[in-house]
Every structure is written in structure tokens, then in C-alpha cells.
Amino acid sequence: MKSGKILRSLLFTAGLSTAFWACQKDNDPGEVIQTQDKYIYGQGVFIVNEGNFLQGNGSVFFFNEERNTLFKDIFYTMNQRPLGDVPTFMGIWGSSAYIVVNNSSKIEVVNKYNFISSGTITGMTSPRQILKVNDSKAYVSDLQNGGLHVIDLDGLKVSGFVDLGKSAEALVFADNKVFAANWSNFYVQAENNTVQVIDPMTDQLAGEITVTKEPNSMVVDKNGKLWVLCSGGFMNEEIPALYRIDPQDLEIERKIEFPLLESSPTSLKAFAGGDSLIFLNPEVYVTGIEDTVLSSSPFISAEGRFFYSLFTDPVHSWIYVSDAVDFQQEGSVLVFDRKGRKIREVSAGIVPGGFCYTE
Amino acid sequence: MDKGLFTFLALLLLSGYSAIGQNIADTVRLKEISILAEAEDKKVIPGNIYEDRAISGLATLLDAYTGIAVKSYGEGSPSTLSFRGTTASHTQLVWNGIPLNLPSLGQSDFSNIPALFSDNISMLPGSPSLIYGSGSFGGNIILENNASWDDRLNVKYIQDAGSFHTSGGYFRLAAGNSRVHSVSRLFYQQSRMDFPYVNTDKAGNPAERRENADYGRYGGQQELYFRTDNHHYFKGILWLQKSRHNIPPTTVQEFHGNKEHQDDFAMRGMLSWQYIQKGRKWDVKAGWVHDDMHYDNDESNLHTRNISDSRIVGAGLITSLASFAGLRVNWDNTYQTAVSESLGNTKSRMISSMLATLELILARGLEVELMLRGEYAGKSFSPLMPGMELKINPWEKSGLVLKGSLARNYRLPSLNDLYWQFDGYAKGNPDLLPEKGITSDLGLDWTYGGQDNIMVNAGFTGFINSIQNMIQWTPSQAGIWAPENVAQNLARGLESRLIISFTNKNIGAGIESNYSYTISTREGENDPLEGMQLIYIPKHKANGRAYLSAFGAEAGYHLQFTGIRYTVADNSRYLPSYILQDVYINKSMSFKNFRIKMELRVNNLADVSYQSVVRQPMPGRNFYISLILEYGQKQSTH
Numbered sequence: 001m002k003s004g005k006i007l008r009s010l011l012f013t014a015g016l017s018t019a020f021w022a023c024q025k026d027n028d029p030g031e032v033i034q035t036q037d038k039y040i041y042g043q044g045v046f047i048v049n050e051g052n053f054l055q056g057n058g059s060v061f062f063f064n065e066e067r068n069t070l071f072k073d074i075f076y077t078m079n080q081r082p083l084g085d086v087p088t089f090m091g092i093w094g095s096s097a098y099i100v101v102n103n104s105s106k107i108e109v110v111n112k113y114n115f116i117s118s119g120t121i122t123g124m125t126s127p128r129q130i131l132k133v134n135d136s137k138a139y140v141s142d143l144q145n146g147g148l149h150v151i152d153l154d155g156l157k158v159s160g161f162v163d164l165g166k167s168a169e170a171l172v173f174a175d176n177k178v179f180a181a182n183w184s185n186f187y188v189q190a191e192n193n194t195v196q197v198i199d200p201m202t203d204q205l206a207g208e209i210t211v212t213k214e215p216n217s218m219v220v221d222k223n224g225k226l227w228v229l230c231s232g233g234f235m236n237e238e239i240p241a242l243y244r245i246d247p248q249d250l251e252i253e254r255k256i257e258f259p260l261l262e263s264s265p266t267s268l269k270a271f272a273g274g275d276s277l278i279f280l281n282p283e284v285y286v287t288g289i290e291d292t293v294l295s296s297s298p299f300i301s302a303e304g305r306f307f308y309s310l311f312t313d314p315v316h317s318w319i320y321v322s323d324a325v326d327f328q329q330e331g332s333v334l335v336f337d338r339k340g341r342k343i344r345e346v347s348a349g350i351v352p353g354g355f356c357y358t359e
Numbered sequence: 360m361d362k363g364l365f366t367f368l369a370l371l372l373l374s375g376y377s378a379i380g381q382n383i384a385d386t387v388r389l390k391e392i393s394i395l396a397e398a399e400d401k402k403v404i405p406g407n408i409y410e411d412r413a414i415s416g417l418a419t420l421l422d423a424y425t426g427i428a429v430k431s432y433g434e435g436s437p438s439t440l441s442f443r444g445t446t447a448s449h450t451q452l453v454w455n456g457i458p459l460n461l462p463s464l465g466q467s468d469f470s471n472i473p474a475l476f477s478d479n480i481s482m483l484p485g486s487p488s489l490i491y492g493s494g495s496f497g498g499n500i501i502l503e504n505n506a507s508w509d510d511r512l513n514v515k516y517i518q519d520a521g522s523f524h525t526s527g528g529y530f531r532l533a534a535g536n537s538r539v540h541s542v543s544r545l546f547y548q549q550s551r552m553d554f555p556y557v558n559t560d561k562a563g564n565p566a567e568r569r570e571n572a573d574y575g576r577y578g579g580q581q582e583l584y585f586r587t588d589n590h591h592y593f594k595g596i597l598w599l600q601k602s603r604h605n606i607p608p609t610t611v612q613e614f615h616g617n618k619e620h621q622d623d624f625a626m627r628g629m630l631s632w633q634y635i636q637k638g639r640k641w642d643v644k645a646g647w648v649h650d651d652m653h654y655d656n657d658e659s660n661l662h663t664r665n666i667s668d669s670r671i672v673g674a675g676l677i678t679s680l681a682s683f684a685g686l687r688v689n690w691d692n693t694y695q696t697a698v699s700e701s702l703g704n705t706k707s708r709m710i711s712s713m714l715a716t717l718e719l720i721l722a723r724g725l726e727v728e729l730m731l732r733g734e735y736a737g738k739s740f741s742p743l744m745p746g747m748e749l750k751i752n753p754w755e756k757s758g759l760v761l762k763g764s765l766a767r768n769y770r771l772p773s774l775n776d777l778y779w780q781f782d783g784y785a786k787g788n789p790d791l792l793p794e795k796g797i798t799s800d801l802g803l804d805w806t807y808g809g810q811d812n813i814m815v816n817a818g819f820t821g822f823i824n825s826i827q828n829m830i831q832w833t834p835s836q837a838g839i840w841a842p843e844n845v846a847q848n849l850a851r852g853l854e855s856r857l858i859i860s861f862t863n864k865n866i867g868a869g870i871e872s873n874y875s876y877t878i879s880t881r882e883g884e885n886d887p888l889e890g891m892q893l894i895y896i897p898k899h900k901a902n903g904r905a906y907l908s909a910f911g912a913e914a915g916y917h918l919q920f921t922g923i924r925y926t927v928a929d930n931s932r933y934l935p936s937y938i939l940q941d942v943y944i945n946k947s948m949s950f951k952n953f954r955i956k957m958e959l960r961v962n963n964l965a966d967v968s969y970q971s972v973v974r975q976p977m978p979g980r981n982f983y984i985s986l987i988l989e990y991g992q993k994q995s996t997h
Contacts, residue, residue: 028559029968029976030610031932032923056560056611056974057932082560084611085974105613117562122613125658144659187660234783264837282837306834326833329888329929350927 031057031082039074041113042066045313045320046097046356047333048090049349053103058087059349060099060115063333070346075099075108078115083108089129090356096153097356100127100140107140109156112358119156124149126187131171131178133200139178141168144187148180150203162203166190172218174226175247177206181215181228193238195228197250207250212241216266221289222274225253229268229279236261242268242277242287242294256287256294267310271338272317280310284321284340300340311355318343322352403481405871409474411945411956411987413517414527414548417480418469421500422971423919423941424902425482426854426875430895431470431971434978435552435574435604438470442484442497443822444850444879444896449496449770449796451488455504455596457629457646458492461667462695463702465773469500471602471623473546475517475529476580477502485800485822486766489730489746492691492712494770496796496824504596506540506584507533513991521960521983525550535584537994542582549575554978556968560610569607569976570614576602578625590635598627606656609974617658624651638679642689646671665699675714683721689714695774702787703780710771711735724752730766741769741793758808762820763801769793776830776842785832785840792844796826802854812862819855826850846886848893850879865910872903881928891930895972897922899936911948917941926973937969945985956987 042064051058059073060083075083084104091098097112098121107121107130126143130151133139138151139162146167150160167190169183178198185192195215197207212230219227226247232240240263244254258265258281265281278286283298284307300321308324308331319336331348404424409415418438422429430447431438439447452459452467454477460467474480483491484498491499507513512534519527527548534541552572558565578600585593606619631644648669655662675689691714696707717729730746746766752759772791779787802820807813829846853876860869879896881888892898899922906915919939926932945958959982966980 029935029937029970030559031926031970031973032935033932052927054609054974055926056609057927079562081562082611085609101611104611105615120562125615189660235781262837324834325887326831326928329927330931 033073033076033082035073035077036071037077039071039078039115040064040067040069041115041358043315043359044357045311046090046358047322047346047348047352048087048099048354048356049331050086050088050351050353052327052350053086056082056085056104057350058083058085058101060087060090061346061348061352062115063346072347073349074115075110075117078110079117087354089354091130091132092356092358093132098130098138100130102126102128102143107151121151121156121158123158128169129171131173133173133178137200139171139180139198139200141171141180143167143169143184146188146190148178148198160203162198162205164196164198164205166192166194166196168196169216170218172220172226173200174220174224176200177247179218179226179247181218183214183216193230195226195245209245209250209252211243211252212255213238215243217268217279219268219270219277220247220274221270221277223289225289227268227270227277227289229265231264231266232258232261234264236264240265242279244289254292256292258294259296269310269312271312272314278310278312278319280307280321282307284310284319300336305334308351309353309355311357313357315357315359320355322348322355324351324353327351403479409480411517411958412519412527412985413475413529413546414519414521414525414983415474416470416548417472417474417500420474420480421469421482423917423939424873424904426873426900426902427482428877428896428900428924429469429971431977432975433552433569433572433607433971435470435548435550436572436606436975437468437604439466440469440497440500441896442482442495443824443854444852444877444893445497445824445826445848446893448773449494449826451492451495451499452502453491453499454502454598454627455594455629455646456491456631456644456673457627457648457671458669458693459627459648461650461697461773462669462708463665463667463697463699463774465494465770465776468623470604471576471600471625472502473529473548473576473578473600475531475546476504476544476578476598478505478507479503485824486730486746486764486768486798487748488798489732489744489766489768490714490716493732493734493741493744493768494794496768496770496794496798496826504542504580504582504594506535506542506582506594508535508537508540509993510534510540511536511992511994513989515987515989517988518986519983522981523550523552523554523978525552525981525983538586540584542580542584544580544582545578547575547577549573552978554976554981556976556979558610558976559968560974569978571605571618571620572607574602574604576600576604578602592633592635593631595630596628598625600625607975610976611974615658617656619656619658621655622653625649640677642673642675642677644671644673663700665697665701667698668694668696670694683719685718687714687716687718697774697778701780701782702774702778706774706778708737708774724755726750726752734769734771736771741771742767742795744768758806760804760806761802762804763799765799766797768796768798770796772830772842781839784838788842791830791842792828794826794828794830794844796824798822798824814858814860814862816858817856819853821853822851824848824850847882848879849882850877850893852877852879867908867913868906870903870905872901874899874901888928891928892925894926894928895924897924897936912944912946914944915942917943921969921971932973934970934973937967938965939967939969940964952990952992954987954989954991956985956989958985958987959983960985 044064047061049059062071084101086103088102089100099108109119128141140149147164148162152159166182167188168180170181180196182194193213195209199206213233214231226245228243232238240258242256267280283302284300286299305323309322311320317338324331331352335343428441440450448465481501488495488499515531517529530545532543558567580598582596602623626649629646634641650667652665671693673691677687691712693710698705712734714732728748732744734741748764751761800822804818807815826848828844858871879893902919904917922936923933941962943960947956
């Protein structure tokens with residue numbers, strides 16, 4: 001009698017199992033993300049969220065100023081796939097936006113008006129930043145290769161390589177030359193206290209300027225001068241410094257040292273008009289291009305937040321500061337006016353690290 | 360024998376102490392003790408699940424047949440466990456009384472443990488884990504080896520072969536007489552693990568093959584057992600193992616041909632001596648655990664080496680105080696070292712730990728065990744760790760047992776947490792406090808058996824674990840990552856199980872099922888993540904098994920459900936739930952002392968696409984065939 005019950009239980013279990021099998025669909029096994037159902041272009045700022053290393057949860061958010069609306073994870077929304085692992089940089093030229101996805105070794109190219117992918121550039125190892133140098137060519141810096149990748153913007157492919165013998169990070173264009181900051185020697189064993197100069201006509205190295213260790217960011221001011229911010233090395237080997245360089249003769253015109261060896265300034269940007277500079281250390285500091293001494297008090301205090309990245313837009317000269325919180329959760333972006341008054345705070349993705357403005 | 364003493368010894372053994380005494384038949388009635396131990400406090404993974412499979416890794420078994428949450432980077436790749444909503448660091452792997460968690464990381468990689476090197480695999484959740492040491496807020500996974508004195512000669516060989524160029528071999532030679540017994544084991548496992556999958560993370564959902572996921576491991580274990588008529592029992596085991604696993608790219612990375620990989624070498628040795636006399640058991644043990652890990656990534660020019668050693672000596676005494684009371688005292692001294700560039704060279708610490716337990720039979724069917732552990736590590740004492748376990752069994756014939764436990768526990772920071780050398784990005788924190796935990800559970804267990812060839816075991820347990828001063832690596836304002844005692848965690852949930860088996864002369868059938876419901880959240884008023892479920896801990900996990908055997912043949916079906924798992928601390932992203940189904944069929948034949956068995960298994964029968972870790976695809980439907988050859992001679996009866 002009881003044996004019969006057991007057998008009936010087994011048959012029931014087998015039947016239940018068959019039902020499970022029938023219901024199981026071979027659907028997407030990947031991460032489920034909360035997204036919105038649309039993306040509307042307008043004047044505003046793109047926020048590039050790096051995400052966590054190897055988690056593939058990097059994203060791009062867009063704050064549409066005209067509509068006062070935030071659009072989350074717009075690449076996923078419009079393309080139904082994740083952007084990739086550790087997007088670090090975004091640049092817009094014409095209608096195309098180029099998103100450098102560092103640990104996915106690629107650049108996603110999208111139409112900025114609808115954010116639909118128009119192609120993927122591969123063939124790099126650890127791309128960091130992109131700079132358009134003419135209508136059909138761009139350079140891409142790479143953390144793990146000693147030089148710059150040359151990108152064919154028409155064919156969306158790597159077409160060449162500028163051998164620098166050093167890894168590069170920040171790229172700027174000044175006086176018809178490209179300046180590449182040699183920030184890291186972690187993967188490519190070479191001195192990381194230089195800014196190299198590349199002739200974009202010949203794709204050849206055209207010069208080198210020695211600065212303090214770890215030049216991490218560069219801008220050009222209203223006078224066409226190149227400013228280079230150096231953190232002094234991740235082990236605090238040298239005193240951090242801000243340099244002004246004449247891009248014509250590559251001479252160092254000014255060197256302003258930071259008061260503390262332990263400082264680690266980053267994210268140098270120039271306000272619209274190019275008469276003042278702004279950077280993180282780790283709070284927000286502002287300095288005029290004629291100043292010879294750095295301000296000792298912050299322009300914007302962090303007040304317990306983790307300021308990770310900084311940006312100023314070319315229209316209002318507003319200041320955008322990202323708060324990465326603890327790097328384990330979604331962050332936020334604080335927006336201040338030119339006088340440092342807080343205008344708004346918008347949500348961001350995980351580790352918001354880059355910005356790009358569109359008009 | 361005095362009934363109180365017998366009960367006391369039985370309870371001590373089932374509380375997690377090594378059941379070595381079972382081999383001295385004239386001192387204690389071993390068989391009963393062993394059965395109690397398996398059926399009650401220690402939840403044992405059934406031997407028939409893995410004893411004839413050379414390819415089974417411990418992580419895969421635990422994921423499939425228990426409620427433990429397993430985070431796996433893929434078959435053959437690193438896997439960690441989470442017990443009852445706690446983290447991987449709160450699960451201790453214990454091998455013949457020797458803890459195996461790496462002192463540098465505070466964790467174990469369970470994919471690298473061959474299941475067949477253990478005679479008995481069990482898990483000890485919750486407060487009773489205090490008996491094996493501190494810090495296991497979740498629980499312990501316990502591996503044990505024991506002599507099979509009945510065997511004069513036993514030779515066994517298993518050959519597995521399956522999908523994705525996977526194969527495994529296992530050889531076991533056991534020989535001895537009534538005094539001396541030797542067991543030698545060898546194994547290998549290898550696979551390309553180059554399974555096809557649809558990459559839904561890339562444009563156009565291309566069909567791809569898993570790249571650079573191959574692994575290989577081999578090892579040997581030698582066990583020697585010796586006993587005398589006057590109650591001495593010696594045991595010595597040496598386990599050597601080498602392995603290599605390549606590290607595949609995620610679904611959002613491009614593979615450049617870079618053979619990123621990790622090589623591991625492990626040596627584990629232990630010696631123990633026990634002396635059992637009237638109402639007392641003396642125990643002395645020594646162990647040495649050595650792990651050497653190399654990580655190589657040529658493309659990134661990263662090459663690191665981490666060496667960990669733990670040297671352990673310990674002694675203990677279990678003694679009867681009265682017919683209703685017994686005492687255990689135990690002392691362990693562990694010297695841990697870790698050598699790596701990241702630590703600046705060699706870092707070490709000494710941990711001395713004392714345990715005392717008092718077992719009381721307060722009334723018929725009412726038993727309590729009081730525990731107290733004290734620990735001295737580095738230069739300071741941890742606060743005392745008291746605990747208690749209660750068992751109420753008022754109606755002996757009913758098979759109904761009410762059990763509960765409560766303990767305070769502390770977990771020491773790992774050597775990496777304390778001494779990671781400043782590298783520009785991160786540094787250790789020598790001022791870290793131990794994590795503090797309160798563990799508790801209450802459960803009801805019902806066993807029915809002995810009539811009509813039917814056995815039923817059903818039970819459910821509710822648990823609450825609270826952890827304070829939880830260690831978390833966080834960035835400072837200057838961007839330097841360092842561990843801090845910042846987080847609080849509250850884990851609570853329910854576990855249930857049902858086992859029904861039927862056996863007759865030539866047929867058998869059964870079903871087994873487990874379900875666990877776990878809520879494990881960050882706590883603290885100032886914590887922005889308050890109320891968020893910890894990542895990679897599913898709220899729901901269940902598995903079930905049904906089998907039918909007749910005349911040496913068996914067919915079985917296994918189902919595993921894993922609920923959604925959050926992948927980000929703020930719970931903004933998650934991996935979807937999945938159901939896996941496996942089936943197997945086998946046939947055994949015996950000819951005098953020979954046994955031959957063949958088995959065919961189909962894993963992931965429905966070819967479900969799933970991920971255990973985000974962006975790491977797992978294999979679809981796959982097939983295995985096993986051939987088992989065994990020759991055995993029993994000892995002649997006296």
C-alpha cells in the first residue's frame with residue numbers, strides 16, 4: 001500500500017519535471033537591467049559610467065537639459081545589449097558619438113540623435129581616449145600598447161599605429177599637433193613623466209617634453225597654451241605639479257607645484273572661454289591662467305562625497321562633478337554654476353567617470 | 360556500557376568531532392554513533408551521488424544537492440560558497456580536522472577540491488561550527504577520511520569522458536589487515552570546456568565558443584591508519600595536487616589569444632593520534648597546509664605569486680563527568696604565513712584557540728551542549744565566544760526532534776586585509792577589528808523508518824545570523840582602497856528538506872528535495888544600502904532528485920532551481936533565475952569479487968542558457984559516460 005504511494009509520488013515528480021522542461025525557454029541568460037523605453041536627444045550632457053571591472057555594467061546616461069529629464073543606460077535601451085566593460089571616454093564629432101570601452105577593447109560608434117549603433121571598432125588592446133585629428137582620421141590612446149592606434153573613421157577600423165614606445169592616456173590637439181600624456185608605466189615599461197608630440201600629417205613622433213610623473217589630463221587655454229596636470233606618481237614619488245607649455249616651441253613656460261607631496265590632483269578642465277582652469281584634488285579647485293600660486297581652499301567642498309571626475313560644459317560653464325560613492329552602487333552627478341552654487345543633482349550609473357556635452 | 364556515557368560520546372561525535380573512535384568496537388558502539396551523526400546535526404551529501412564519478416568537483420556537488428549558494432566562474436574555474444546568507448569568507452573548509460581556508464584570502468576555492476578524495480562530505484551550518492574554530496558564521500564544509508577496516512584489498516578505477524573534451528580518471532587502492540590499513544588515491548581531471556553558446560551581449564547575438572576556459576588538475580593522496588588492541592588509533596594523510604585553469608574573457612570582452620591562467624600547487628598533510636579508554640578520549644593532531652598560486656597574464660605583463668602556509672598542532676580530551684554530563688576541552692595552535700609581493704614579503708601570525716564544551720542530559724529527551732571558545736591572535740585576545748545547542752526529543756518513538764542553537768562568533772581579518780602593502784591604489788589596515796557575529800537557528804526534524812522498507816526524513820530550520828563590523832574594501836577621499844569595519848549584515852531564512860526512500864530486495868526508489876529561502880541584507884541607519892540583498896545570494900534555491908533502481912540498474916532525475924541573484928550592491932541589476940535538469944542511467948554487474956558499472960549522464964537536459972557569475976556563460980546540454988571497475992576482498996571474519 002505504502003509502496004504504491006511512493007511510486008505515485010515518483011510519477012508525480014516526473015510529471016512535474018516534464019512541466020518545468022516545457023515551460024523553460026532558452027531566453028537571455030544575461031544581466032537584467034532597469035531601463036527606460038526611450039531616449040530623446042536634446043541639448044545636454046552624456047555621463048559615461050565605467051561600471052565595475054569585469055562585470056560589464058558600464059553605461060551611458062543622458063541628461064536632457066531642455067526637457068529636464070534623465071535617460072538611463074541609453075546604449076542598452078536603444079541597442080538591447082550592454083555597452084561593455086569599463087567605458088572610459090566619449091567624444092562627439094558631427095552626428096557620431098564614439099564611446100571608448102576600455103576592457104572590452106573596442107569603440108562603440110553610435111548616432112548621437114538616436115544612440116543606435118552604427119559600428120564597432122575593434123583591434124585594440126586597452127583603449128582609453130579618442131581624438132579626431134581630421135575628417136577621416138582619429139587617434140586612440142592605449143594603456144597596454146606603446147603608442148596610438150590610427151582609426152579610419154570612414155571604415156570604422158584600425159588603419160595604423162603610431163609607435164611611441166610609451167603608453168598614452170590624455171590626448172589634445174594644439175597648434176596642429178597632437179599631444180599625448182604618458183601617464184602610466186604599469187603595462188609598458190617606460191618613463192611616465194613625459195608629454196609626447198605627434199605630427200598628425202605623418203603619424204610620426206615629433207617631440208617630447210619632460211614633466212612631473214603621471215601627467216593625467218591636459219587642456220588648451222584661450223591663448224592656445226597647453227596645460228598639463230601631473231599627479232606626481234601613484235606612490236607619491238614627486239610633488240604634483242601643473243605645467244603651462246607653449247605648443248609651438250614645446251617650452252615649459254610655467255610650473256606650479258602643489259603644496260603637499262601626498263596630493264593626487266586629476267581631471268584638469270578649462271572653463272568655456274579658456275581663462276580659468278578647474279581640477280579635483282580631491283575636492284574641486286579653480287585657478288586662473290595667470291595665477292602663479294594655487295588656491296589653498298577648495299572652490300567646492302566634497303562634504304563626505306567621493307568626487308571621482310569633473311567636467312565643465314561649453315555653453316553655461318557649469319561644473320559637473322561625479323560622486324562614485326563606494327564604487328559598488330550607482331553614483332550621482334552634482335551640477336554647479338560658474339560661481340559654485342549647486343543647481344541640481346542627477347542620478348548616474350556605477351562609477352561615473354566621463355562626460356560629453358552636446359548642443 | 361553506561362548509557363549516559365554512551366549518549367554523551369554519541370552527542371560529541373555527532374556535534375562535529377571526528378568519528379575516528381568508531382573503529383574501536385570494544386569501547387563504544389560505533390555503528391549507532393555513526394548513523395546518528397549522519398542523520399542529525401551534520402547534513403551529509405549522499406555518497407552515492409559522487410562515489411562513482413571521477414569528474415565531480417566539490418563546488419558542483421554542493422551547488423546541485425544543497426541549499427548553499429555557489430558562485431562559480433564556470434566548471435573548473437574558481438568557485439566560492441555562501442552559507443545561510445553570509446559571504447564566502449564565512450564558510451570554512453575543514454579537512455580531517457584541519458582548516459583549509461587560505462590565510463591570505465580567508466577563503467577556499469571549492470572547484471579545486473576533488474570530491475573522491477574524501478570518504479565523507481558533510482556540512483555543518485550555524486552555531487555548532489564553533490566546535491571546529493571561529494569565524495564560520497555560515498557554517499563548515501567538512502571532509503573526512505577513515506579506514507575501511509572490513510576491506511582486505513580493494514582496487515577501484517573510474518574513467519569518465521564527456522562533452523567539451525572533458526575526461527577524468529580516479530584510482531583507489533585500499534589494503535590492510537585488522538591493524539594496519541593503507542589507502543592510496545590518484546586522480547586527474549581535464550577539459551577544454553570549449554562549449555558553444557549564443558552571446559546575447561554582442562551585436563547580432565553571435566554563436567561563439569567559450570575560449571581559454573580549459574583546465575587540468577591531477578593529484579594523489581596517501582592515507583595510513585594504524586590501531587592497536589589497547590585503544591590507540593593513528594592516522595596520517597598526505598595530499599598533493601597540481602592544477603592549472605585558464606581564465607576566459609567575459610562575454611563583453613574580445614579574446615586576443617592571451618592565455619591568462621593560474622597555476623596552483625597544494626600540499627596538505629596531517630597526523631593524529633587518539634587514545635580511548637574508559638569514558639575518555641585523548642586526541643593529538645598536527646597538520647600542514649601549503650598553497651602556492653601563480654597568476655600569469657602575458658598580455659598585461661602581470662605575473663604574481665602567492666604562497667600560504669598554515670601549521671597546526673592541537674590536543675583535546677573528551678571525558679565523562681557523570682552519567683548525565685560530559686566535558687570536552689580542546690586546544691589548537693595555528694601558525695599562518697603568507698608570502699607575496701602584494702604583502703611586501705612574508706607576513707605571519709599565531710592563533711591559539713581554546714574550546715570547552717559541557718554536555719548535559721537534563722532530562723529524558725532534553726539535552727543541551729554549552730560551548731565556549733577563546734582565541735588569542737597576533738597580540739590580542741578576541742572576546743569569548745559562547746554558544747549553546749539544545750535538542751528536545753520528548754517522544755522517542757515519534758522520531759520528532761526539536762533543535763536549536765545560539766552562538767556568538769568572531770572572524771579574524773585575513774592577512775591581505777591586514778597587511779596588503781600600499782601599491783598606490785590599495786593598502787591593508789592593521790587596525791581592523793574582528794567581525795562579530797551572532798548565529799542562531801531553530802528547527803524541527805522528523806524521521807520515520809524501519810517499517811515497510813520505507814524511510815522518511817523531513818525537517819525545516821529557521822535561522823537568523825547577524826554580523827557587525829563586517830570588513831569591506833572602500834576607497835578613501837584620496838582614492839586609496841583599504842578595508843574598514845563598515846558594514847552590518849542581517850541574514851535570516853528558512854531551510855526545508857524531504858527525503859523519502861523505499862527499498863526492497865531488488866528494487867529501490869526515492870525522492871529527495873531541499874529548499875532554502877534566504878534574506879540577507881545590509882543594515883545600519885547610515886548605510887545607503889540598508890535593506891539591500893547581498894549580491895549573489897539567491898532568495899530562493901531548491902533542488903530535487905528522484906531515482907528508481909531495480910536489479911542492479913538505476914535511473915535518476917535531478918532538478919535544480921536557482922532564483923534571481925543581484926549583481927550590484929544597490930540591487931539595480933540582477934541575473935535571472937534558472938532551472939537545470941540532469942538525468943542518468945546506470946547498470947552494475949558483479950562477478951564474485953569484481954564489480955563493473957557503466958553510467959550515462961546528461962547534464963542540463965533542457966539546454967538552458969544561464970550564468971552563475973555575470974558575463975560568464977555556462978555550458979548547455981552535455982553528456983558523460985563513466986566506467987567503474989572494482990575488485991574487493993573482505994577481511995576474513997574472526
